[in-house]
Amino acid sequence: MKILIAADMEGITGVTNWDQVDPGHADYPRFRRLMTGDVNAAIHGACDSGANEILVTDGHALGTNILLEELDPRAHLICGDFSPLAMIQGVDQGVDGVIFVGYHARAGSQNAILDHTWSSRRVANLWLNDILIGEYGLNAAVAGHFNVPVLMLTGDQTACAQASELLGNIETTVVKTALSRMAAECLPPQVTEELIQNSARKAMKRLKAGDTPKPFIVASPVHVTIDFNSSDQADQAALFPDSKRQDGRRVAFTVDDMLAAYLAFQAAVALVTI
Numbered sequence: 091m092k093i094l095i096a097a098d099m100e101g102i103t104g105v106t107n108w109d110q111v112d113p114g115h116a117d118y119p120r121f122r123r124l125m126t127g128d129v130n131a132a133i134h135g136a137c138d139s140g141a142n143e144i145l146v147t148d149g150h151a152l153g154t155n156i157l158l159e160e161l162d163p164r165a166h167l168i169c170g171d172f173s174p175l176a177m178i179q180g181v182d183q184g185v186d187g188v189i190f191v192g193y194h195a196r197a198g199s200q201n202a203i204l205d206h207t208w209s210s211r212r213v214a215n216l217w218l219n220d221i222l223i224g225e226y227g228l229n230a231a232v233a234g235h236f237n238v239p240v241l242m243l244t245g246d247q248t249a250c251a252q253a254s255e256l257l258g259n260i261e262t263t264v265v266k267t268a269l270s271r272m273a274a275e276c277l278p279p280q281v282t283e284e285l286i287q288n289s290a291r292k293a294m295k296r297l298k299a300g301d302t303p304k305p306f307i308v309a310s311p312v313h314v315t316i317d318f319n320s321s322d323q324a325d326q327a328a329l330f331p332d333s334k335r336q337d338g339r340r341v342a343f344t345v346d347d348m349l350a351a352y353l354a355f356q357a358a359v360a361l362v363t364i
């Protein structure tokens with residue numbers, strides 16, 4: 091069994107504010123270690139229950155957060171930027187399931203640590219075929235394009251609830267209870283590592299038993315709608331070929347399939363320089 095662990099940082103144990111996930115800030119080294127710990131716990135649990143090949147993708151910022159020297163040696167680490175499949179690079183390499191570690195709720199959520207969708211400065215809302223989603227949904231849809239199911243997600247209670255609502259009965263690990271956007275009741279890593287290991291063991295067992303929610307497949311062609319935070323951002327994104335400006339802040343386009351949608355979304359957001 092080959093598993094991809096796609097890791098982000100905002101939903102990691104103990105993270106409650108932007109400084110902690112910002113490479114320029116003094117707090118960041120502590121949280122890199124905590125991120126590596128959450129990822130190691132998922133590797134540990136997955137390997138206990140039959141995973142024999144693990145890919146880890148570092149999906150936060152420049153993809154250079156996880157400490158390779160502290161990573162469980164049973165995994166390979168995909169790191170750095172840009173890779174075409176970005177946060178979910180490796181999902182096309184014959185994996186049997188995906189585990190999301192350190193994920194966060196979509197932009198505009200209540201009681202959700204550092205809620206955003208891809209870019210907190212740029213994206214206010216994202217829809218795929220009229221389904222409002224966050225990064226959990228976007229990346230799950232790319233996994234679905236390759237017919238790969240999402241098995242599990244770790245993060246705060248809101249991220250876990252949103253992912254379960256969209257993807258079905260996946261395993262979830264609530265590592266902190268968000269009280270607002272930047273406050274949470276946090277469990278210490280000694281506790282969350284145990285919880286994450288247990289969830290990963292269960293997720294693997296369910297995968298082997300055929301008891302995993304189906305891959306999240308978005309029907310083709312895929313209609314992508316993006317609300318930007320401001321109209322000047324939409325002015326820039328509307329330069330994207332074949333896009334339609336729908337109102338002051340909204341740009342939409344239709345592409346052949348989910349893989350094209352993922353690449354086009356990244357390109358449209360990258361056009362926004364402010």
Ligand SMILES: [Zn+2]
Binds near residue numbers: 098099100194208225
């Ligand atoms: Zn993120």
